Amino acid sequence: MTFTLATETAYEEEIKKSRFQAIAAPVENEQQVKEFLEKHLDVSTTHQCWAWKIGHNVRFNDDGEPSGTAGRPILATIEGNELTNTIVLVNRWYGGIKLGTGGLVRAYGGCAGQCLLLAEKIEQIEKKAVYFQCQFNEWAIFQYELNSQQIDYTEQYTAQGVSVEAMLQIHQIEPLKLKIQDVTRGREHLKVLEENNA
Template sequence: MPFTIAESVQFEEDIKKSRFQVIAVPVENEQAVKDFLEANKDHTTTHQCWAWKIGHDVRFNDDGEPSGTAGRPILATIEGNELTNVLVLVNRWYGGVKLGTGGLVRAYGGCAGQCLLLAEKIELIKKQKIYFECLFNEWSILQYELKQNEIEYKESYTVEGVHVNALVQVHQIEPLANKIQDLTRGREQLKIIEEPNND
């Protein structure tokens, strides 16, 4: 059962005069990772090291620390907590005392671990891409339904009506499919967009 964290959490610790600040956030995709790292660029830091895991994809960055002493230990704590869809950023302000490679591994991994202990773990709900079409006069009803259920969607208009792509939680598929069928009197069906399987 995959888990992620419910919301952003922070943790700070001073280790041998260096200040470590950890921010852990839930992320849905690589764009969310890029946006977060861009928004949290801090030029006062000595190093900004990070790691993330989304599904089977992982990345980490030592940002100038000796190879393997920062990003990898951060990633190890994410995986050790059996989390996915999580990004952990560790900011370090160097205080003049060298920690050595073992000390760095312990500091980065330890601070990341302390931060993740503060996070509320929640079950990651599988989402599915779907699409459907409807007439203009039906769209307002279906749009209301999507908004009520906090479903992400993008619509595009054609001469005949509206094309809608959406990202729904698996348990929302059947009620939405029934609603579309009822509203269009069986004319339209909800279609599931199959993802290529990377397993």
């Protein structure tokens, strides 16, 4: 079972006169990672080190700290908390006392870990992208169905009717399949789109 974060969370502490601030947030894709890092860009910091994990993809950055002393310990706390679709940024304002490599690992990993302890975690539920079409007069029924189950979707209006793409939790696929067959009298079918990311 894996988890992600419910909301953005921050934590701050001082270690030997250096100020450390961790900010953790849920992210769904690399575009959201980019937006998060742009939003939290702070030129007053000495270092902005981060790590993220989305599915099986991981990245980390030491931002000028000795290799392996910042990004990797941050990533280790994400994985240690069984989190995915999560980014943690740790800002450091240097206070004049060198921490040494062991001290840096403890400071970055520890600050990220404290932040994740405070964060509210929610179970990461596997979702699949699905696609179906319907006629204009049927769309209101499906729209109501999708909204009542809080399903994310996008619709496109075409000359033939409405094309819909949605993200469904596994247990929602079968009921919607039946609903589509029922409402369209077997004319339309729900297609599960193959995902490139696990």
